[in-house]
Amino acid sequence: MRSRLLRATCWLAALGPFVVGAQGSLAVQGYGYPTGQLSAAALGGGGAGAELDPASPINPATVASGARYSIYSQVEPETRRTELGAARVSARVVRFPIFSATGAIGPVAFGASFSTFLDRTFSNAYADSQVVAGTLLPSTLGAASNGAMTDARFAVAMQVLPQVQVGAALHAIVGENRLAFGRSFPDSSGVGSVEQASVMNYGGRAVSLGIVAAPHKSLVIGASLRTSGPLTVRQDEVALAEARVPARLGLGASFVGIPNTALSARIERVRWSQMDALGTAAMSTFDATEIGAGLEVAGPKVAGIASLVRLGVRDRTLPFGVGTSVVDERVLAGGLGIPLSRGRGQVDLAVQRAARRTDGATERAWLVSLGFGIRP
């Protein structure tokens, strides 16, 4: 066990030096990469347990499942390699996809969270040529974006029956992308460069409803629905476009009939096409279905409390395509949940191997998710 852990640590260290990502990847098309808003614990099990996971801010009913008070945050570096014909690009981006806090007043639990909805962080620079005043000139084109759409959620939940929790949440889609774009020409050409620095701001709202129920002592079911509300984008304070927050429907179940084991599955449908009007005609948007299956078993005890070992697979399509082609993503995942301080804290680790594919291009990525939960 220790040798395996040592090997894993060495492997992680060997990831550096890191190179960060660009729009020139399959993941960051359109308005960016959907992180899924899943916690490290859920990701380690292929996202299968997300509808029942209080740290994954998708089902508001799960807020009632957590401790009376808790704080959770997560960091998630991704290293990816994109191949397009003979071109290969290695990239790296570091995200902080979730921060949440929960509490309770009497029977009502509440939670506030900020989670990355669509991460649009990239930078690229490449040489090409451009005709200026009838002369073909070499030039360098650069573009960069930093930032994300963030889902700010306030949720309330309560246990209405011994085996039933319900919840509701208000979502505000906020955030910004700080953009830099420019084209420069050699000094000897005498042609000036053009540059643009701008900020795109997002504003949207939605409501979500959720339920967690245990119809049988061996079965726990969770379901949630996010409605579609207005979503606008402004660039440098000028209204640019208006669309809808994509509606989402998710259903998950866990079978806990085997001691120290949970078998989970989940299906989710997101109507990303409702965002289509937010982009230009060149942006292709696809509704996405996500399917996940996972296993969670009790691992070695730490300070008397069992740790958790997780495995899972996840398959989905990404919302924004390359040209008119959809991008598929398939993930193999594994993870650990390690209790700390006699259960008052929890560290969840998930390692995902993602393979993305579209016509003519492939992308492989390692995602390491590290979640820290505190229950004071």
Add this chain to the structure above:
Amino acid sequence: MMPSRLLRAPLAWVLAVALATGACAERLDTGATCPILCPGQTLDIVDTVLTDIVAVDSALTGFPFLGTESPMLLADRGDSLDVRVIIRFDTLTRVWAPIGDTVRRITYLDSLALRVQLLKTGVPLPATAFIDAYDVTDTTAVDSLPSQLTPRFVPDQLLGTVQVDSAGFGDSLTVRIPLDTAKFFAILADSARPLRIGLRIRAAGSVAVQVRASEAGTNGPALRYRVSPDTIVAVKTVVPNSKTPVTPAGINTEYADYSYAVRTPMVDAAARLLVGGLPGRRTYIRFALPRWLTDSVAVLSARLELVQDPLRGIDATRSMKVRGQLVLAGHAMTDLGRAARLLAPAGTAIADSIVTVVGDSGVVRLEMNGAIRQWRTVNGAAPFPPAIVLRPDVDGTDSPVVRFFSAEAPAAVRPRLRISYVPAIRYGRP
């Protein structure tokens, strides 16, 4: 034992992952899969020609101010050009003191000469040329006026002559013009008398050189003479200086040496702009640009196109560099002559220059997209008028002049602006 080991192992694992994660640094340097995976990053570039873009244009003369030219042109090119140099010695050394003895008047003169350093111009040197030095002193006249000076270049006033041979004349040549000792004694005898020397060059054909001015320091003109046969006694060296004019204060120092034109080619013409020559000329152009050009679009290239009107005179085959400089004079400055002196440093905003041959015709271009960007309005107003000055590399030191058609010329040859611009950058919406 076992729980302790298990406890340590996961914590070490977590610590290692945390360290590895924390060590991650973002570095943005990719692009190999662009442009296929980087949609929306193209720019639409519009090319167009703007005509009637000139609000005011004018050829201005008097550059630089008299006395500040460096070096000074000395030329005799037949009927076309006659340029002479004046060097003032308003203070002369009239006494000396032998070592260990008292001060006394100069009674001995030897090796009296005016030393000047000559530079080549673009005009080929004849095999032999002569430089004559005249005493042009007249304290009763305003002797900076050509009409007052020229009559004094007469044989009676000749102080000395030197022969200059092209053989051995590299890029520069220092010559000593021996001066008439008797005449100089007479000048020294009158303690109030200054000495103002006029230089004139002559040759069998066309000739032109430049004389290093006093601004060049030790390479500038100097009057040198021995006051004792004893070689231990140092040679007296007198550098140019002028006591007049007295107003405005300080300008007298500029008059220590200068060149002036007795005769210049006729280059002025209606609806023409001039740059260069003697007296030095600059062209001032204030533009009437559409607001969208300065404020609303990203200009990649803005080339001022001027149609050159050939000058077939003495310098027809000589090339000349014309610089464009941004005018920094504010809106309140209505004197174009003064505005044409308040310029951004050369190379600022307009890095380009025009190199052309004086006798050529056709279109020449000056890239000035940097200037267009400077004329962007702020709160509805531009900080200074959209104007440039066309000027030679160095004002008033050489004879070539280039001539362009002005905004008053026929439409086909008026100044125009050929621009390439991006109408609007709206990168961001995928």
